[in-house]
Amino acid sequence: MSRKWLIKNGTFAVMNPEKPVINGYMLVEDNRIQYIGESLPEGTEDTDSFDGSGLLFLPGLVNTHGHAAMSLLRGYGDDLALQVWLQEKMWPMEAKFTGEDVYKGTALSVLEMLKGGTTTFLDMYDHMDQVGKVAEQSGIRAVLTRGVIGLCPPEVQTAKLQDAVSFAKQWHGAAEGRITAMMSPHAPYTCPPDYIEKIVQAAHDLDLPLHTHMSETRAEVEQNVRDYGTRPVEHLLKLGLFSRPSLVAHAVHLTDEEIAILAEHRVGVSHNPGSNLKLASGIARVVDLLKAGVTVSLGTDGPASNNNLDMLEEIRLAALIHKGVSGDPTAVPALEALKMGTEYGAKSLFLQDVGRLEAGMKADFIALNTEQAHFLPKTDFISHTVYAAGAKDVEHVWVDGRQVVKHGECLTLDEERIRFEAQQAFEGLLAR
Numbered sequence: 001m002s003r004k005w006l007i008k009n010g011t012f013a014v015m016n017p018e019k020p021v022i023n024g025y026m027l028v029e030d031n032r033i034q035y036i037g038e039s040l041p042e043g044t045e046d047t048d049s050f051d052g053s054g055l056l057f058l059p060g061l062v063n064t065h066g067h068a069a070m071s072l073l074r075g076y077g078d079d080l081a082l083q084v085w086l087q088e089k090m091w092p093m094e095a096k097f098t099g100e101d102v103y104k105g106t107a108l109s110v111l112e113m114l115k116g117g118t119t120t121f122l123d124m125y126d127h128m129d130q131v132g133k134v135a136e137q138s139g140i141r142a143v144l145t146r147g148v149i150g151l152c153p154p155e156v157q158t159a160k161l162q163d164a165v166s167f168a169k170q171w172h173g174a175a176e177g178r179i180t181a182m183m184s185p186h187a188p189y190t191c192p193p194d195y196i197e198k199i200v201q202a203a204h205d206l207d208l209p210l211h212t213h214m215s216e217t218r219a220e221v222e223q224n225v226r227d228y229g230t231r232p233v234e235h236l237l238k239l240g241l242f243s244r245p246s247l248v249a250h251a252v253h254l255t256d257e258e259i260a261i262l263a264e265h266r267v268g269v270s271h272n273p274g275s276n277l278k279l280a281s282g283i284a285r286v287v288d289l290l291k292a293g294v295t296v297s298l299g300t301d302g303p304a305s306n307n308n309l310d311m312l313e314e315i316r317l318a319a320l321i322h323k324g325v326s327g328d329p330t331a332v333p334a335l336e337a338l339k340m341g342t343e344y345g346a347k348s349l350f351l352q353d354v355g356r357l358e359a360g361m362k363a364d365f366i367a368l369n370t371e372q373a374h375f376l377p378k379t380d381f382i383s384h385t386v387y388a389a390g391a392k393d394v395e396h397v398w399v400d401g402r403q404v405v406k407h408g409e410c411l412t413l414d415e416e417r418i419r420f421e422a423q424q425a426f427e428g429l430l431a432r
């Protein structure tokens with residue numbers, strides 16, 4: 001038996017340029033939006049209803065790059081540049097992570113993400129079965145990928161790639177289709193060329209997209225030129241990575257030619273403004289990427305380089321910093337920034353029916369409480385969402401038609417237990 005319910009008196013961010021917001025109704029049947037519009041859909045007089053007064057409904061936020069378990073390392077290595085932060089702080093601690101640590105750190109992050117309105121997240125990490133378990137239990141939508149670092153003997157490289165393949169085979173399509181998989185060489189500076197080629201071949205065999213860190217820092221680009229004679233974009237192009245659907249994280253340091261290559265090969269870019277600012281990596285050329293037709297989405301990166309998972313904050317940063325650096329107040333307008341955090345995010349993750357409030361789409365949506373000082377006057381709700389709102393304004397969250405956050409409380413996860421266990425896990429890591 002299918003379940004239908006109707007939201008009445010709501011304000012809905014449909015994000016059409018001519019009319020981005022409408023007042024009216026949304027009908028949901030099981031896990032899909034069946035109708036959205038200003039008039040009451042026919043035949044729904046007796047349908048279960050939900051009062052949407054004082055709520056702004058938006059598509060669920062899509063976080064296209066992160067490492068959720070790194071919440072256990074939040075505040076552990078601040079104010080350092082990427083390579084020092086990775087080599088001296090993160091990697092030594094991550095070497096001690098057990099599957100249980102990954103479960104606890106990921107649960108903490110998924111709790112934060114759901115409560116902040118993120119309905120889909122991409123996660124690149126190790127012990128990915130544990131991440132899959134959290135995604136399954138919490139009800140969130142997830143794109144999961146075992147990140148592989150190839151700075152190790154050949155037999156270890158082989159084992160890691162095998163682990164990534166097994167994970168993808170087991171989890172792609174799991175949790176009623178809420179989980180999909182990708183394949184991920186961590187970065188050109190941590191994976192030798194022949195290893196990247198093997199990972200690309202595995203992605204081809206499994207028919208899965210690829211994800212990697214790329215051109216995050218100037219030093220990394222210079223190292224690529226020293227080691228391989230090319231900048232990272234051409235390097236990855238030669239290794240066949242862009243022959244498959246792919247999404248690169250960061251892409252801060254790009255030339256015009258590199259932007260043209262990414263556009264030509266339909267490579268998506270996950271822009272991580274908070275992490276790039278904190279690690280002093282630089283500011284990505286988002287205006288030029290968008291102008292070239294590249295799909296630019298938003299990611300938080302891990303909670304140890306951000307240091308939160310608030311996608312509304314990333315949306316605001318994306319709308320602000322490109323105005324600041326370009327001197328052009330029209331750069332990345334509010335509606336475009338919001339699309340980067342929703343529709344373009346879904347597109348970057350190759351999710352067909354997610355990212356928009358529209359009939360036929362999956363029922364992944366959130367409701368912000370607009371009965372607050374910073375949502376007045378009722379002029380432009382897209383502007384208020386981007387320039388004034390924050391994670392605390394998220395009142396309700398639905399993923400795949402199921403309510404997972406109600407009045408700011410997560411219905412699927414035990415918040416008290418997760419907070420206690422995360423603290424314990426961090427103390428355990430320090431003591432080991």
Ligand SMILES: CSC[C@H]1O[C@@H](n2cnc3c(O)ncnc32)[C@H](O)[C@@H]1O
Pocket residue numbers: 067082086090091094124125126146147148149186187213216275301302305
């Ligand atoms: C192999 S699992 C993922 C790996 O990525 C590391 N990581 C976290 N943030 C970043 C970043 O901004 N650039 C590059 N690598 C990053 C994380 O510590 C894991 O080891």
Ligand SMILES: [Zn+2]
Pocket residue numbers: 065066067213249301302
């Ligand atoms: Zn990352």
